[in-house]
Amino acid sequence: MTEALLEVTDLRKHYPVRAGVLRRQVGTVHAVDGVSFTVGVGETLGLVGESGCGKSTVARSVLRLVEPTSGQIRLEGEDITHLSKAALRPHRRSMQIVFQDPFASLNPRMTAGDIVGEPLAVHGLASGKELEARTAKLFEQVGLRPDQMRNFPHQFSGGQRQRICIARALALGPRLIVCDEPVSALDVSIQAQVINLLIDLQRQHGFSYLFIAHDLAVVAHISHRVAVMYLGRIVEIAAKDELFRNPRHPYTQALLASVPIANPLARKLAPLVDGDVPSPVNPPSGCAFHTRCRFAMDRCRTERPALLDAGDGHQVACLLNDGTGRGQ
Template sequence: MTEREVLLEIHHLKAYFPVKRKSMKEEKKVVKAVDDISIEIFRGETLGIVGESGSGKSTLGRTILKLVEPTDGEILYKGQPIQHLKGRHLQKYRNQMQMIFQDPFASLNPRMRIGSIIEEPMALQLTLSKEERKKRVSELLQKVGLPEDAMYKFPHEFSGGQRQRIGIARALAINPEFIIADEPVSALDVSIQSQVLNLMLDLQDEFHLTYLFISHDLSVVKHISDRVAVLYLGRVVELGAKKELYANPLHPYTQALLSAIPVVNFDEPKQVVPIQGELPSPMNPPIGCVFHTRCPFVMEKCRLERPTLQHLNAQQQVACFLYD
């Protein structure tokens, strides 16, 4: 078996945000949005990131792009550290990465025509003539399934699914290698979701793209991902190949998430994993295992020690004392 090439490495990444104090006497507090995450992303794959709202999914993506400065840890892109990059070196790094946002209408300038929106990053980053840029805009619109005359219209003249296609075309404008998709289909109808997901898969094959796909919808992640990382309170509690993780979830939190997926065949037996309470505050995460306050299998050790992510087999890693 050929060893896969690692495109992006993340080592012990943390992103903490200070909370404004009401008085000088009040203790300083921080929100631990990303709390010691270490993962690798291989060239050409789609790594799905799942978890509840507040688990740190979007912050992780924005920290990789340096839209959020990491508090600690290391990010390596093609083996080179990027956390200290500035100026043109940072710009060169960002040229290799683009982002597809959750709300396509909010991420498109309502005062600009579609052609100008897609052309703008080319004008800033690529040495192309006006005619070459216009030709590329036309080609990208065709790639995402929109007519050429779409370049002369404004964002409000399109449906949500069409606007997301425009967002994808803009992300491809400067030939990136790595794309972070932050809930790219959550605002779309179910029938449109499948069209956009299939489009992303086709573009991945054609342009040899690597995706970090962020979503709270496990059905969507199952459709598009090669591997899946499950986040809880800013930490990875399980990481594995899609097929193994969905067939045999190891962490109680992953089991609970999968048991909550609606079933089509009601005659098929389904095990429901009980999960109680709300997600704890990232300002005051539990001591020990971050999931122990809601876990149906909690042990005394879970309340005292924090489990680390360990390989249980060749395809799955889990942070849980049940497998010690």
């Protein structure tokens, strides 16, 4: 078992819904509703699910960019859930993020070199010539030329802008990098280059990734383990090969069945789920997936399944699984 770098236990993030002149609370958005997982040292955990299932909220909560409603976040064994901003500051160097939209996450009025070097300057790690030299080295690590440090973000392509974001994330020597759909805004031809860069950097530096995506092909390429989210909850976690070979949760099976096949003559599978994702303001009782599940039983409407071990580190939150890998 890989040593845990990040441990998240029963993480919840709820947002109040307010209405009326007095802005009274009339409901609650259950964006993240009891999520638990670990990320090992040097490991990539892929987090997948439909849009709106809470993946990005998990990412921002783990980094304390948004404050979790409840739960526990431990980084390298230390509980950082309730640390003040001042106490959290040293831990910021150990965890960084690469956002989905590289253009929106870069200051258009700063040069690329200033953007990448800013974390070093803010944390007092380098200045002057040393800052310039370390920034140039970071540019080279991500496949950019040092003479591009004087250019502004609009002078780069989308793939190059994402490389700048990766270089900025590398600047402080983090142990954990959260990648929030880092290639979804890029052309397919560029996606592979960026993914391979992330893999090469991990091999060189040994840091861990929490990799968030909705593209299963990308997740299969970069991840060691995969966690599947549905409506704010994790419904299945397993090693990558095990999950793609033997998906146990009906939602995971539906996700894999929805992957397009690059063969126009191949027979299309019938959809495995019906209807739309329920609102997180009023999530279903019991198993959140029972309203769309073809295997739903009466008890699924009232019992919330726990994430149980199904053998070989494969965990499933489904009442069809009894914790031993045998269906009930």
